[in-house]
Amino acid sequence: MMARLLHGVPRHALYLLAAVLAGLIVTPLFADDYLLTVLIVILYFAYTGQAWNVLMGFAGQLSLGHALYVGFGAYATAALYVHFGIGPWVGMPVAILISMACGAIIGFLAFRFGVAGVYFAILTIAFSEFARIGFDHFEWVSGSSGLFLPVANYVSNDLLNLRGQPVMFYYVILAMTVVGFVLCHALLRSRVGYFWQAIREDEVAARSLGIDTFRYKMIAIVISAGMTAPAGMFYAFYYNNLFPEQTFFILRSIEIILGPIIGGVGTLFGPIIGAFLITGLAESLQELLTFYGLDTPGAKRVFYGICLLLVVMILPNGIWPPIARLLRLDKSRDRPER
Amino acid sequence: MAALLEVMNVSKNFSGLRAVASVTFAVPEGEIFAVIGPNGAGKTTLFNLIAGMFAPDEGRIAFNGARIDGLSPDVVCRRGIGRTFQLVRPFPALTVEDNVMVGALLRRPDVPSALRRAHEVLSRLDLFDKRLHLAGTLTLPDRKRLEVARALATEPKLLLLDEVMAGLRPTETDRMVEIIKRINKESGLTILLIEHVMRAVMSVATRVLVLHHGAAIAEGPPEAVVRDPAVVQSYLGVEAV
Numbered sequence A: 001m002m003a004r005l006l007h008g009v010p011r012h013a014l015y016l017l018a019a020v021l022a023g024l025i026v027t028p029l030f031a032d033d034y035l036l037t038v039l040i041v042i043l044y045f046a047y048t049g050q051a052w053n054v055l056m057g058f059a060g061q062l063s064l065g066h067a068l069y070v071g072f073g074a075y076a077t078a079a080l081y082v083h084f085g086i087g088p089w090v091g092m093p094v095a096i097l098i099s100m101a102c103g104a105i106i107g108f109l110a111f112r113f114g115v116a117g118v119y120f121a122i123l124t125i126a127f128s129e130f131a132r133i134g135f136d137h138f139e140w141v142s143g144s145s146g147l148f149l150p151v152a153n154y155v156s157n158d159l160l161n162l163r164g165q166p167v168m169f170y171y172v173i174l175a176m177t178v179v180g181f182v183l184c185h186a187l188l189r190s191r192v193g194y195f196w197q198a199i200r201e202d203e204v205a206a207r208s209l210g211i212d213t214f215r216y217k218m219i220a221i222v223i224s225a226g227m228t229a230p231a232g233m234f235y236a237f238y239y240n241n242l243f244p245e246q247t248f249f250i251l252r253s254i255e256i257i258l259g260p261i262i263g264g265v266g267t268l269f270g271p272i273i274g275a276f277l278i279t280g281l282a283e284s285l286q287e288l289l290t291f292y293g294l295d296t297p298g299a300k301r302v303f304y305g306i307c308l309l310l311v312v313m314i315l316p317n318g319i320w321p322p323i324a325r326l327l328r329l330d331k332s333r334d335r336p337e338r
Numbered sequence B: 001m002a003a004l005l006e007v008m009n010v011s012k013n014f015s016g017l018r019a020v021a022s023v024t025f026a027v028p029e030g031e032i033f034a035v036i037g038p039n040g041a042g043k044t045t046l047f048n049l050i051a052g053m054f055a056p057d058e059g060r061i062a063f064n065g066a067r068i069d070g071l072s073p074d075v076v077c078r079r080g081i082g083r084t085f086q087l088v089r090p091f092p093a094l095t096v097e098d099n100v101m102v103g104a105l106l107r108r109p110d111v112p113s114a115l116r117r118a119h120e121v122l123s124r125l126d127l128f129d130k131r132l133h134l135a136g137t138l139t140l141p142d143r144k145r146l147e148v149a150r151a152l153a154t155e156p157k158l159l160l161l162d163e164v165m166a167g168l169r170p171t172e173t174d175r176m177v178e179i180i181k182r183i184n185k186e187s188g189l190t191i192l193l194i195e196h197v198m199r200a201v202m203s204v205a206t207r208v209l210v211l212h213h214g215a216a217i218a219e220g221p222p223e224a225v226v227r228d229p230a231v232v233q234s235y236l237g238v239e240a241v
Helices: A002-006 A011-030 A033-058 A067-084 A088-112 A118-136 A166-188 A191-201 A203-208 A213-239 A250-263 A270-291 A299-314 A320-326 B043-051 B073-079 B096-104 B111-124 B140-153 B170-187 B198-204 B229-236
Strands: B003-014 B017-028 B032-036 B058-063 B081-083 B158-162 B190-194 B207-212 B215-220
Touching (some): A002 A166, A011 A033, A033 A270, A067 A088, A067 A213, A088 A118, A166 A191, A166 A213, A203 A213, A250 A270, A250 A299, B017 B058, B017 B190, B017 B215, B043 B073, B081 B140, B140 B170, B215 B229
Parallel strands (some): B158 B190
Antiparallel strands (some): B003 B058
């Protein structure tokens, strides 16, 4: 299994990965709580971006409603914890199944009836909006007044119930990011991964090669949705409060896709690099503005806009592909077409 | 020998236009069967009916003894019919190798053996040296051969080639003719091809069907067909041999 996972990966890439991972593992020894919280946000977006990338980057189906799966993951695990005292790790499989079922419904409606491209994107927005409005009136999870997890001043870390200090959350999201990365790497190099890429590149040609495109698009949306759900669990237990207006808000979905778009859609490193870059820079900017006594609440969003603009104009494939060539990590011998 | 592909009284209309009109023919196993005819004669439509892109309005298509008309393209491919597209459709952002591997993965689900199969096919199509190039950067002759390689990788019993020589220079055409002949000879693969380049058809086909305004007007060995008065009048007379 391990040998197969590593097959064909350049050795220097492994060293590089190991170094980055080692760096991230020792970071809490030096970092203060503020830096840790920034890193937690970065890794959270790296993970969710990776999950979204399975559907868009690998299989070519643009979802603008991934907040839906985050929300289901968050509400399912939080409600099980608040109402029945069921811990998040036990709740997580339930949350994953709910998200997968939801993804399957959306996928079936879209792919069976030929809804593709922007229309598929609109359908995903519609479903996350349904959920936002629905959860506003869903009293079992406190509707629009918000679902709160019990909070105390934690001196020790309770990993089983995800109650504790930032450093614990940091390691949890780091582990999730690593697992997500390895899973996506394995998927991309599997039969399913190749079929997804074929569908992304040219669906008609893919079908003529015997690929049941409906089936493989369904697999993509179900895996992507299921992968997104644990991010919701993390979100719920880290922030301790859930409001439908925030959790299912379309801006949450947009934030998820910024990292992969800036880093490189369809690449494994794109979502991670993109998340580091955009969240890191946005936080630094915020800090800088606060330092100079400028209170500008919209600055982050303007910054996101400028970043997107620059990447789309200068590097339409994202910033990872040129870096990959520089590090000689790409398989192809060509420069990509512009 | 029994026919591998049988097309019986097949018709297809596009809002009043009769693109294919009651066409009947059979392709025996091991043959290189060519469909020729002027532009708009219905050749590509006929191909698309066989490959499952559309269902015929009338008639039946049988492959390997079972009906395939009305099945979807992916099912038709899994039954054993590989096809190329007249306007090539490579997966541009994937390498040549990965393009062919997608085809190979149909019958060989594990990646290493699919890769081996892809390499075999690439060598036969003179593309092995270019396997790590992105398909989107290839020249037209290379793309045409990639199209054939990808279809071959699915290990078909019947290969449908839609104008794989169109737009090629004479030397490239000869190269493609050699490749098609070699594939047919070495593996006994049955090939059905649509072609405009008569020089190529004459040298490669064992049997020819001529379509005109959607209907079959002649069928036979290439030497006989080119002398057929109806063919000369409707097709060859207008476009020099």
